[in-house]
Amino acid sequence: xxxxxxxxxxxxxxxxxxxxxxxxxxxxxxxxxxxxxxxxxxxxxxxxxxxxxxxxxxxxxxxxxxxxxxxxxxxxxxxxxxxxxxxxxxxxxxxxxxxxxxxxxxxxxxxxxxxxxxxxxxxxxxxxxxxxxxxxxxxxxxxxxxxxxxxxxxxxxxxxxxxxxxxxxxxxxxxxxxxxxxxxxxxxxxxxxxxxxxxxxxxxxxxxxxxxxxxxxxxxxxxxxxxxxxxxxxxxxxxxxxxxxxxxxxxxxxxxxxxxxxxxxxxxxxxxxxxxxxxxxxxxxxxxxxxxxxxxxxxxxxxxxxxxxxxxxxxxxxxxxxxxxxxxxxxxxxxxxxxxxxxxxxxxxxxxxxxxxxxxxxxxxxxxxxxxxxxxxxxxxxxxxxxxxxxxxxxxxxxxxxxxxxxxxxxxxxxxxxxxxxxxxxxxx
Numbered sequence: 001x002x003x004x005x006x007x008x009x010x011x012x013x014x015x016x017x018x019x020x021x022x023x024x025x026x027x028x029x030x031x032x033x034x035x036x037x038x039x040x041x042x043x044x045x046x047x048x049x050x051x052x053x054x055x056x057x058x059x060x061x062x063x064x065x066x067x068x069x070x071x072x073x074x075x076x077x078x079x080x081x082x083x084x085x086x087x088x089x090x091x092x093x094x095x096x097x098x099x100x101x102x103x104x105x106x107x108x109x110x111x112x113x114x115x116x117x118x119x120x121x122x123x124x125x126x127x128x129x130x131x132x133x134x135x136x137x138x139x140x141x142x143x144x145x146x147x148x149x150x151x152x153x154x155x156x157x158x159x160x161x162x163x164x165x166x167x168x169x170x171x172x173x174x175x176x177x178x179x180x181x182x183x184x185x186x187x188x189x190x191x192x193x194x195x196x197x198x199x200x201x202x203x204x205x206x207x208x209x210x211x212x213x214x215x216x217x218x219x220x221x222x223x224x225x226x227x228x229x230x231x232x233x234x235x236x237x238x239x240x241x242x243x244x245x246x247x248x249x250x251x252x253x254x255x256x257x258x259x260x261x262x263x264x265x266x267x268x269x270x271x272x273x274x275x276x277x278x279x280x281x282x283x284x285x286x287x288x289x290x291x292x293x294x295x296x297x298x299x300x301x302x303x304x305x306x307x308x309x310x311x312x313x314x315x316x317x318x319x320x321x322x323x324x325x326x327x328x329x330x331x332x333x334x335x336x337x338x339x340x341x342x343x344x345x346x347x348x349x350x351x352x353x354x355x356x357x358x359x360x361x362x363x364x365x366x367x368x369x370x371x372x373x374x375x376x377x378x379x380x381x382x383x384x385x386x387x388x389x390x391x392x393x394x395x396x397x398x399x400x401x402x403x404x405x406x407x408x409x410x411x412x413x414x415x416x417x418x419x420x421x422x423x424x425x426x427x428x429x
Contacts, residue, residue: 344415
């Protein structure tokens with residue numbers, strides 16, 4: 001039903017404060033509130049229509065503005081998937097503990113010269129964000145790339161019941177979701193559910209994780225990428241150049257490759273790119289060095305900023321042990337000294353939080369000369385005990401002071417998004 005409104009040019013909104021004329025307000029039930037409470041606000045702000053699934057909220061409102069459905073979220077998923085499934089010739093899903101957005105952006109830039117290509121917006125990767133992004137942005141493109149996040153069991157299976165994928169990518173498996181999924185094995189099993197509703201097609205996975213290979217369905221064609229020589233695409237090495245570019249060496253389906261990338265890329269990001277190059281090679285599309293060189297890394301993901309004799313690397317969009325580890329490998333190869341780490345908390349680790357924070361700190365001490373820890377809630381005090389070269393700070397403004405006071409060297413900044421560091425740096429870096 002919503003696809004008919006889309007054809008007429010309407011946009012869709014789930015926040016009544018942002019609604020304006022020419023838009024449709026979708027009344028979703030959230031964890032803390034219910035969109036039905038804001039129907040009158042949406043109409044006052046200019047909403048042309050309001051989509052509801054609880055009629056008790058609209059007794060005294062104009063019927064010509066109200067559209068009743070059985071379930072608003074389900075209607076969003078059904079309508080958006082009908083649009084994509086009926087129009088896109090290739091539908092690609094991407095999941096993983098880290099690297100989903102980088103993989104999506106690389107794939108988008110590599111495929112766009114050959115096909116009209118759609119991808120969901122940067123952080124719109126949930127069962128709400130995906131259909132909303134499609135309803136507002138999709139324009140019958142030939143290829144649809146859908147990044148799919150995971151928070152709890154069943155998320156990937158649920159979403160992929162609607163979007164009929166032809167290709168699935170699994171970037172890696174890490175401890176990002178242990179608060180909800182408890183073990184790495186559970187994380188791997190949940191990630192593999194991206195393939196549950198694929199009867200045929202292609203699976204591209206990180207072959208450095210044996211559990212992913214074990215779980216891969218036999219009915220699908222499977223390709224692997226990673227550091228191990230047994231993979232179909234192997235990252236053989238990389239180096240950082242004085243002009244702030246990255247050269248990497250790889251072997252893809254038996255063919256050797258050397259490419260230079262714009263700016264510094266972390267090892268994890270190069271692996272994300274490698275997975276997309278493997279896909280293009282498999283479907284026999286040319287690898288254009290100019291296009292590859294000019295792929296831009298999404299903001300806040302190993303984003304390099306040069307200031308005279310100082311190199312600032314803003315990697316604050318999110319954090320996990322695996323992404324810290326990958327970045328540390330890369331930073332150890334960059335010839336800027338001294339090296340300073342500004343870090344915040346890694347979220348969603350549950351009972352494993354202390355273990356992984358201590359593990360990150362132990363590895364950081366091998367590489368960095370100074371370590372600053374942002375800990376406004378005193379959750380990471382155990383990291384400070386009997387430790388030298390570690391300084392705690394509690395105000396985000398201190399990050400600006402640290403950057404301004406250090407006149408030479410490398411400053412690496414990383415934390416989970418919910419610490420607020422990413423948003424702070426967007427406005428102050």
